[in-house]
Amino acid sequence: MKRIVPQIKEGTTIYNDNEIENEIKSTKKKVKLVLSLVATLFLVLILYGIYSIQRPPKGDFIEQSTSPKGTYTVKTFLINGGATTDFAVRGELIFNKNKSKCKNIYWEYHTSKSNIYWIDENTISINGHEISLPYGKYDYRYN
Structure with missing residues (x-):
């Protein structure tokens, strides 16, 4: 082979x-x-x-309001989205008595005003949107 x-x-x-x-x-x-x-x-x-x-962005302070018994304070901020988007308002809840971390409870697009009205110690109205505290919130993207 x-x-x-x-x-x-x-x-x-x-x-x-x-x-x-x-x-x-x-x-x-x-x-x-x-x-x-x-x-x-x-x-x-x-x-x-x-x-x-x-x-969301911090924004420019608009106003704040404290609940009738002083349990909560709500601060609102104007968010300027720049040339491509409209104004928005963001609201944050501050816990005055237990010093918990503040949280965002309000986010509304196409507005630059903030009208805060306390209905009772645990219910607030911001620009006509009623929010039950401390767990409720309003976010235009989901409502």
């Missing part, structure tokens, strides 16, 4: 099985690293979007 010997051109590199296996492992590591970085960047962008939606 005649043995066939492959013809190898001059300057061609011949790899052994170990070198090929190491190159495959190295390529897999690089692919995993790139995919991890892309996934991390995607997650950061999503979290930033959620954070920015939940934390």
